[in-house]
Amino acid sequence: MERVFNFAAGPATMPLEVLQSIEKNVCNFEGEGLSVMEMSHRSKTYEKIINETRDNLKKILELDDNFDILFLQGGASSQFAMVPLNLANNGDLTYYAVTGNFANKAWEEAKRWTNAVDITNSKPDKYKFIPKIDNSKLDKSAKYLHITANNTIFGTMYDKLPEVDIPLVADVSSNVLGKNYDYKKFALAYAGAQKNLGPAGLTVVVINKKFIREDIDTFVPTMFRYDIHAKNGSMYNTPPTFAIYVAGEMFKWVIREGGVKEIEKRNVEKAKILYDLIDNSTFYKPFAEKESRSIMNVTFNLPTEELEAKFVAEAKDEGMINLKGHRVLGGIRASIYNAMTIEGVKELAEFMQKFEKNNK
Amino acid sequence: MERVFNFAAGPATMPLEVLQSIEKNVCNFEGEGLSVMEMSHRSKTYEKIINETRDNLKKILELDDNFDILFLQGGASSQFAMVPLNLANNGDLTYYAVTGNFANKAWEEAKRWTNAVDITNSKPDKYKFIPKIDNSKLDKSAKYLHITANNTIFGTMYDKLPEVDIPLVADVSSNVLGKNYDYKKFALAYAGAQKNLGPAGLTVVVINKKFIREDIDTFVPTMFRYDIHAKNGSMYNTPPTFAIYVAGEMFKWVIREGGVKEIEKRNVEKAKILYDLIDNSTFYKPFAEKESRSIMNVTFNLPTEELEAKFVAEAKDEGMINLKGHRVLGGIRASIYNAMTIEGVKELAEFMQKFEKNNK
Numbered sequence: 001m002e003r004v005f006n007f008a009a010g011p012a013t014m015p016l017e018v019l020q021s022i023e024k025n026v027c028n029f030e031g032e033g034l035s036v037m038e039m040s041h042r043s044k045t046y047e048k049i050i051n052e053t054r055d056n057l058k059k060i061l062e063l064d065d066n067f068d069i070l071f072l073q074g075g076a077s078s079q080f081a082m083v084p085l086n087l088a089n090n091g092d093l094t095y096y097a098v099t100g101n102f103a104n105k106a107w108e109e110a111k112r113w114t115n116a117v118d119i120t121n122s123k124p125d126k127y128k129f130i131p132k133i134d135n136s137k138l139d140k141s142a143k144y145l146h147i148t149a150n151n152t153i154f155g156t157m158y159d160k161l162p163e164v165d166i167p168l169v170a171d172v173s174s175n176v177l178g179k180n181y182d183y184k185k186f187a188l189a190y191a192g193a194q195k196n197l198g199p200a201g202l203t204v205v206v207i208n209k210k211f212i213r214e215d216i217d218t219f220v221p222t223m224f225r226y227d228i229h230a231k232n233g234s235m236y237n238t239p240p241t242f243a244i245y246v247a248g249e250m251f252k253w254v255i256r257e258g259g260v261k262e263i264e265k266r267n268v269e270k271a272k273i274l275y276d277l278i279d280n281s282t283f284y285k286p287f288a289e290k291e292s293r294s295i296m297n298v299t300f301n302l303p304t305e306e307l308e309a310k311f312v313a314e315a316k317d318e319g320m321i322n323l324k325g326h327r328v329l330g331g332i333r334a335s336i337y338n339a340m341t342i343e344g345v346k347e348l349a350e351f352m353q354k355f356e357k358n359n360k
Numbered sequence: 361m362e363r364v365f366n367f368a369a370g371p372a373t374m375p376l377e378v379l380q381s382i383e384k385n386v387c388n389f390e391g392e393g394l395s396v397m398e399m400s401h402r403s404k405t406y407e408k409i410i411n412e413t414r415d416n417l418k419k420i421l422e423l424d425d426n427f428d429i430l431f432l433q434g435g436a437s438s439q440f441a442m443v444p445l446n447l448a449n450n451g452d453l454t455y456y457a458v459t460g461n462f463a464n465k466a467w468e469e470a471k472r473w474t475n476a477v478d479i480t481n482s483k484p485d486k487y488k489f490i491p492k493i494d495n496s497k498l499d500k501s502a503k504y505l506h507i508t509a510n511n512t513i514f515g516t517m518y519d520k521l522p523e524v525d526i527p528l529v530a531d532v533s534s535n536v537l538g539k540n541y542d543y544k545k546f547a548l549a550y551a552g553a554q555k556n557l558g559p560a561g562l563t564v565v566v567i568n569k570k571f572i573r574e575d576i577d578t579f580v581p582t583m584f585r586y587d588i589h590a591k592n593g594s595m596y597n598t599p600p601t602f603a604i605y606v607a608g609e610m611f612k613w614v615i616r617e618g619g620v621k622e623i624e625k626r627n628v629e630k631a632k633i634l635y636d637l638i639d640n641s642t643f644y645k646p647f648a649e650k651e652s653r654s655i656m657n658v659t660f661n662l663p664t665e666e667l668e669a670k671f672v673a674e675a676k677d678e679g680m681i682n683l684k685g686h687r688v689l690g691g692i693r694a695s696i697y698n699a700m701t702i703e704g705v706k707e708l709a710e711f712m713q714k715f716e717k718n719n720k
Binding site for chain 1: 362363364366368369370371372373374376379380382383386387388392393394395397398399400401403433434435436437438440441442445469472473552554558559560561562578579581582583584596597598599600601602603606679681682
């Protein structure tokens with residue numbers, strides 16, 4: 001089969017030119033006689049790869065030297081634990097904006113060690129909007145406010161970061177490098193790589209150095225301490241070397257494409273094509289409220305579940321895969337991360353119009 | 361440059377045919393129109409990959425259904441914490457055979473929650489041998505005995521597993537699939553992938569199901585619980601999909617090569633070529649004691665540090681890289697994992713003879 005249009009929520013589509021560059025180097029990296037997978041992480045060549053990768057991300061996110069970038073393992077799910085274990089003491093007050101499934105998992109995990117309070121209220125509405133956060137109601141002694149910048153399952157996103165007087169922590173797994181936030185506003189932001197950064201198995205953490213603590217409770221595993229990873233340049237133990245290399249190729253692609261601002265513009269355009277079609281249809285029904293819509297995951301419903309199943313199957317036959325919504329919500333979800341082309345989105349839109357005509 | 365002979369201790373050399381098979385599928389996996397890196401871990405194609413990978417490893421290790429295989433992240437260093445957190449309660453007695461640097465790290469980590477007792481005594485001798493373990497001296501109430509099956513830095517290895525009446529846990533990172541142990545004897549064995557299993561960023565855990573507990577202390581992060589990963593088939597969160605795929609290609613290669621017994625035979629032969637040369641030389645001096653020698657990492661010294669540096673540099677010029685010993689021990693280390701060919705070892709031996717002649 002020719003290359004498909006892959007609308008998966010993650011692991012997700014990658015730019016073909018990045019894959020081709022990896023392909024060219026799989027057996028013999030830049031003529032050095034071995035694969036990146038075979039390279040000692042302490043070798044000069046690999047150190048150049050990881051340093052360049054770190055530097056490029058700092059450049060893309062416009063971070064100064066107050067910030068450190070860590071390349072870790074364990075996914076966002078490990079960060080759900082690392083954040084409270086490192087940024088708070090046992091029993092401390094922490095705030096969580098529970099705006100979806102993963103936000104809820106982060107909150108549940110934080111409750112093991114901290115007095116973690118959910119300050120949102122969108123669950124009865126199936127998380128279809130991002131609630132406003134009222135800074136005046138927040139106890140300033142709280143260690144941080146944790147938000148989930150983009151909610152893949154529900155297709156909602158913070159268009160603007162909340163303005164609060166306590167440290168802001170964000171799970172940016174699904175819109176990092178796709179939505180232009182001011183990363184200097186974060187005490188900490190983390191992202192599983194498998195949406196906009198490359199392959200699963202790498203987690204990128206951006207941390208303001210003043211939040212790196214050494215006086216951590218002794219029961220915290222060494223591998224769950226930011227200070228240990230920061231002190232060792234993400235090489236306390238062997239890092240996921242190949243995944244970091246691929247992320248580096250993704251970062252170079254982002255730079256070639258004009259950076260996050262340019263990519264965000266394109267993402268807005270892509271999302272608009274689909275939302276406009278949905279809003280102008282009586283057949284398709286949008287899920288997320290307008291002001292809270294994600295530019296990464298577009299969620300909607302068809303008149304019946306049977307039609308939704310038919311939609312997913314017929315789209316697949318036309319080379320557009322993974323359009324089925326998450327089992328928690330059902331419906332249709334089109335994930336249109338950075339690497340999804342406008343061409344792919346237009347093809348989906350055409351298919352949607354045709355499907356509506358044939359099934360109305 | 362042509363392909364080098366890579367004697368790195370890990371990440372390490374891989375079979376060229378495995379790399380070539382990956383290369384062929386990087387952009388378009390078996391004609392499905394997308395890369396494995398882009399595949400949803402919940403897709404049928406990927407489920408087939410992970411299931412086949414798990415099944416092949418069970419077959420290779422001759423494990424029955426009393427055992428589970430987990431594909432995790434975080435390296436052996438995360439296992440240093442997960443083992444005591446899951447197999448013992450706070451304050452329980454555990455035994456550690458501290459036979460090297462990583463064994464020591466495992467012990468240090470276990471001391472955070474358990475009464476972890478080192479039962480070995482080879483540190484004053486720079487860990488140059490594997491001490492015998494006397495079962496009659498072990499308190500049978502201990503939760504487990506932890507051994508490091510192969511010590512990469514020092515070049516030592518358990519030729520036979522210790523016979524003990526308490527559960528046996530092993531870090532097999534550096535000789536899994538290279539040395540034929542009876543894996544049914546382990547309560548748990550774990551391996552970072554980057555030596556004999558594929559790329560860094562994947563940790564394989566073999567666990568006897570009766571050691572999977574659910575009554576774990578609440579402070580233990582969800583991601584550090586074996587029961588959670590086992591219950592979810594290593595898909596509690598997104599697993600390191602590409603690394604698992606590559607490990608799967610490695611397992612297929614092991615099967616094609618005749619399994620672990622056959623590969624062990626070859627490793628013994630490879631090690632013998634180097635040890636025979638060293639033992640018959642007055643120029644090269646072996647580090648590890650004969651009975652404790654590793655068939656994965658061969659460690660030795662030259663008369664002076666200057667000659668060692670010259671040896672490493674000249675070997676590199678001849679396409680044999682990463683022969684420098686670990687900074688903890690110094691000297692020379694030739695790591696000859698499964699994927700290192702006999703041809704590569706013979707070339708190293710020839711170089712060693714030539715170097716001795718020229719520098720004696």
